[in-house]
Amino acid sequence: MGIVIPLEDAKESGIERLLALVTPDMERVNQTILSRAASDVTMIPEVANHLISSGGKRLRPMLTLAAAGLCGYGGNGHIKLAASVEFMHTATLLHDDVVDESDMRRGKLAARMLWGNEASVLVGDFLLGQAFKMMVEVGSLACLEVLSTAAAVIAEGEVMQLAAAKDTETGEDDYLAVIRAKTAALFGAAAEVGALLAERPKAEIAACRSYGLNLGIAFQLIDDALDYGGTSAKLGKNVGDDFREGKITLPVVLCFRRGTQDERIFWRRTLEKGEIEEGDLDIAIATMRKHRAIEDTVERARHYGAMARDALELFPASPWKIALNDVVDFCVNRIS
């Protein structure tokens, strides 16, 4: 999770309409993020800003702002909720690095490499606390319910992944359940709270949630596919990270199912046992190409992208709707 596309690429890739619409609000969100990551305990803003200022595109808070815009919200609550969503995401990244023992994050050293695991765990906890404080300030119990449920579901998804880790027998359904929880739940909640604030009818709130959830699944699947085929310069993340960490992602799930006995032995050795030799990544990619595992992962992503787009069909035409549809194209087309 936590793929990052530098802004210059983003602009070329078709979310410029969204950026234009959210920029005034996004500046307020960024100010809120900075002021709420402040603390007299200097290590807190240091660690937080290392990650916050590391070039994340802030897609999740933008979803909150865009859903609020789509639903005609006229208040200020969306600013703090968007900042809360980003803090929840940042907290997850800090804890993920500790869990995955990652050295790098967004092309920079992971916070845990600079300040230690302790600081990553605790600053994550602090940001989560600050996120809830901001939600409480907004005062919508409905939004609080959606976001606190998402927080529990995300953690549950991470534990699920931990339990399923390095098991090449993982099925597609199991894998989908993991990314639905650990990635898509926050996308869904981010969009849903934008609509909730605007007090729209149930169906529209559900549509925003569905849009976010399906977008999140598509996003993660493309991320998985890119890890076996993108270019590292574009991603700020090296191709093969998932492979080296023994992560079972959809390309692997498909490839393992479709593979020969010898290929399965290869996947078990490399991913389950972690015995990776020179040239194994090339073999992995070649095997995936042979079984069309990457292409089919992208196909699956397109399917969820289409669902996201259909969810929005409930809404009348508007610049916000166009911009949110752009995001789907942007997420899915990162691959090509």
Next chain:
Amino acid sequence: MGIVIPLEDAKESGIERLLALVTPDMERVNQTILSRAASDVTMIPEVANHLISSGGKRLRPMLTLAAAGLCGYGGNGHIKLAASVEFMHTATLLHDDVVDESDMRRGKLAARMLWGNEASVLVGDFLLGQAFKMMVEVGSLACLEVLSTAAAVIAEGEVMQLAAAKDTETGEDDYLAVIRAKTAALFGAAAEVGALLAERPKAEIAACRSYGLNLGIAFQLIDDALDYGGTSAKLGKNVGDDFREGKITLPVVLCFRRGTQDERIFWRRTLEKGEIEEGDLDIAIATMRKHRAIEDTVERARHYGAMARDALELFPASPWKIALNDVVDFCVNRIS
């Protein structure tokens, strides 16, 4: 933090009146705790129950119940809030073990030794998410504000401790700021939300908070003193843990200030550099006795205990008030 007194000792030590009053509610809290730690992801209840069922006395949730009782609360919200408080505490313990690299917790292997650091971080996050979900279900924004602020303050206190760790120059004020945040804030919030639910006048709510906060400081100071003088059988935790981990607690702060140049060299070697030799713990304890550092730590604890008792004076006589005063005696007298 997180000292645990087995129930049999508790009964001898004077909180039997509190136990008698809260038992019916506490059973509902325990049921809530069990049901909310449940998950289809089996690792979650395994890890959670390892800690939850490890004999913690659940002083914090009892404070919520007792404050609600003291304030004549007649609803059901205190059950879920008490369970939330315990989940927040459990999440902190899980994360603390990772941060401190502790092997043991409450006389059992720490969860991270059995399931790994990953599970400890993530199950902690899950419990925190579940805690917020329960608070949202109770629906009091005022209680949500108090508890979400406490969550941020606790994490801030832990980072503060991390930054101050192993610095023998730490002053008493600095140390008090740390334990106020990392331990006392949750005691204070636990008691405050009990009063908030009952919609009592501001002064009574503040009195409950003050009671909890000062009790929490006293509790932690006695904990610190016990670590250099209690009996391990009584504590489920070995004397000298803080010493071995290089923790700067009040007995050390006092001892360092009052010490000779040679003694300061000793503290720097053992606590800052972690170069501990056979017999050093005995030297540490003897040096503390010489400077009356343990006795004076207990004296400080009595001072905060007295403040906790005075905070309650606002309330008319009642069995709840007697029971809450018992808790102060219990916490302070654990030492003698």
